[in-house]
Amino acid sequence: xxxxxTLEALQSIFPDAPLAVETWPLDETVVTLSPEHIRPAVRLLxxxxxxxxxxxxxxxxxxxxxxxxxxxxxxxGLTLRTTLPREGPRIPTLTGLVPGALxxxxxxxxxxxxxxxxxxxxxxxxxxxxxxxxPPLRKEPL
Amino acid sequence: xxxxxxxxxxQHPALKExxxxxxxxxxxxxxxxxxxxxxxxxxIERILQERTYLQNVHIVERVCGICSHxxxxxxxxxxxxxxGLTVPPRGVAVRVxxxxxxxxxxxxxxxxxxxxxxxxxxxxxxxxxxxxIVLDIxxxxxxxxxxxxxxxxxxxxxxxxxxxxAGILARLDELEAEIENLAQLFQHEQTFQVRTxxxxxxxxxxxxxxxxxxxxxxxxxxxxxxRRDAPYASYGQLDFxxxxxxxxxxxxxxxxxxxxxxxxxRLCRQILRDLPEGPLKVRAPRxxxxxxxxxxxxxxxxxxxxxxxxxxxxxPARVKVRTPTLTTLITLKQQLQGVNIADVPAxxxxxxxxxACADR
Numbered sequence: 069x070x071x072x073x074t075l076e077a078l079q080s081i082f083p084d085a086p087l088a089v090e091t092w093p094l095d096e097t098v099v100t101l102s103p104e105h106i107r108p109a110v111r112l113l114x115x116x117x118x119x120x121x122x123x124x125x126x127x128x129x130x131x132x133x134x135x136x137x138x139x140x141x142x143x144x145g146l147t148l149r150t151t152l153p154r155e156g157p158r159i160p161t162l163t164g165l166v167p168g169a170l171x172x173x174x175x176x177x178x179x180x181x182x183x184x185x186x187x188x189x190x191x192x193x194x195x196x197x198x199x200x201x202x203p204p205l206r207k208e209p210l
Numbered sequence: 211x212x213x214x215x216x217x218x219x220x221q222h223p224a225l226k227e228x229x230x231x232x233x234x235x236x237x238x239x240x241x242x243x244x245x246x247x248x249x250x251x252x253x254i255e256r257i258l259q260e261r262t263y264l265q266n267v268h269i270v271e272r273v274c275g276i277c278s279h280x281x282x283x284x285x286x287x288x289x290x291x292x293x294g295l296t297v298p299p300r301g302v303a304v305r306v307x308x309x310x311x312x313x314x315x316x317x318x319x320x321x322x323x324x325x326x327x328x329x330x331x332x333x334x335x336x337x338x339x340x341x342x343i344v345l346d347i348x349x350x351x352x353x354x355x356x357x358x359x360x361x362x363x364x365x366x367x368x369x370x371x372x373x374x375x376a377g378i379l380a381r382l383d384e385l386e387a388e389i390e391n392l393a394q395l396f397q398h399e400q401t402f403q404v405r406t407x408x409x410x411x412x413x414x415x416x417x418x419x420x421x422x423x424x425x426x427x428x429x430x431x432x433x434x435x436x437r438r439d440a441p442y443a444s445y446g447q448l449d450f451x452x453x454x455x456x457x458x459x460x461x462x463x464x465x466x467x468x469x470x471x472x473x474x475x476r477l478c479r480q481i482l483r484d485l486p487e488g489p490l491k492v493r494a495p496r497x498x499x500x501x502x503x504x505x506x507x508x509x510x511x512x513x514x515x516x517x518x519x520x521x522x523x524x525x526p527a528r529v530k531v532r533t534p535t536l537t538t539l540i541t542l543k544q545q546l547q548g549v550n551i552a553d554v555p556a557x558x559x560x561x562x563x564x565x566a567c568a569d570r
Contacts, residue, residue: 092501092502092503093292093294093501094287094288094291094503094505095440096503096504098502120419120421121418123506123513123515123532124517124530124536126517128519128528139515139517141440141506145506166419166421167419167420168419168420168421168422168540169421170540171536172532172536179255192246192248194247194248194251194569195248195251196248204253205255205256
């Protein structure tokens, strides 16, 4: 993956503001996008750059907001970062573009209560069937 | 034809770990399957947030009972990156040596499980006998057969003495001879071929679509291995081949893993013959500066990912663990489609499931 060209292409589909890019240790490039830009960005990356390997999705409740990190990999890491409100967090699913996102989205939804709109659903993945305590990775129960 | 749904698990006489699946069959053919994990979910990601960086080394070692050293390697690599620490060369060498010994042990264990599931008990006995060779070496080095507690933040805590090297090399030769026999057997033994060829087929394109990693991906012709493609530790200076196969079935997965054992043996020899001098570790501070990191390594089952965010205190704000089994579980629905009931155990064991890993 040529990171410079990838970032240029991402910038070209979101021309309104300069792309927020940072670098983490171990060669990870991180791009922060608004929630509605995640899907178009992933479509561009997977169709034009053949960036098909989604390593996982990390969700975190920082206390003020819900952070989602989509970790992609193709020789080096590229993470797409977005934030959602703590009240009723929702974002369109990626499963149509990256079918491998199925379990990752379900896990984030169980652990943090994020709704992935259009996710095919299915039985619970990790929590017991009779779990009624709210998402366990939330800072305080909803 | 009448459809019948057979529930199985989570407690099951054949599977060693709790996994529940429902198979809908028409006669002997599986037409639909549904899987459920989570029976050994321990909430490890939450536990990690509540303990110090130091204590967490012992927690992540217990995510998995087979690839425990892979977990501490990925975790320590993440924290060392946040601290800006460089592990001394001898520490890196011992760390990689254990990684490869563990890969050998994990792959041999898997060969035995598969052999047992297809009714080839003799091979199960032989492989698990040979696995003792590598378990003995790891026990001699670290004091533990499966939980080695070798990694610490900043390096490793055990050394390989000069008098130990010769003994280990001799035992690795012994093991290599056995592995060559096994490779020959899997290549030519007819019963084995009948039970594994074409079973649990996963085409290359599906591997990409479902983001599958490790030996399962390589057995479907996807040439990916983090040790070569994004070298960490000392893999950039070591000489090894990445094994791939085209078949995408249980037989190809067997060949990939068997030949990977041979490559890992070569890697162990290279490390033991070229052990650098010097210290094993550097001192690591208790507090970690604020920052975020994604650490990836090639565990025995494929890409293992640790994400760590530090807020500057002595405990991580968030640790995310993605184990390779979570990527291969997703393929089972497709692999089970249309197989004979008798082949279900071969398909399930073929992907090398580690349920404790997937549940965390």
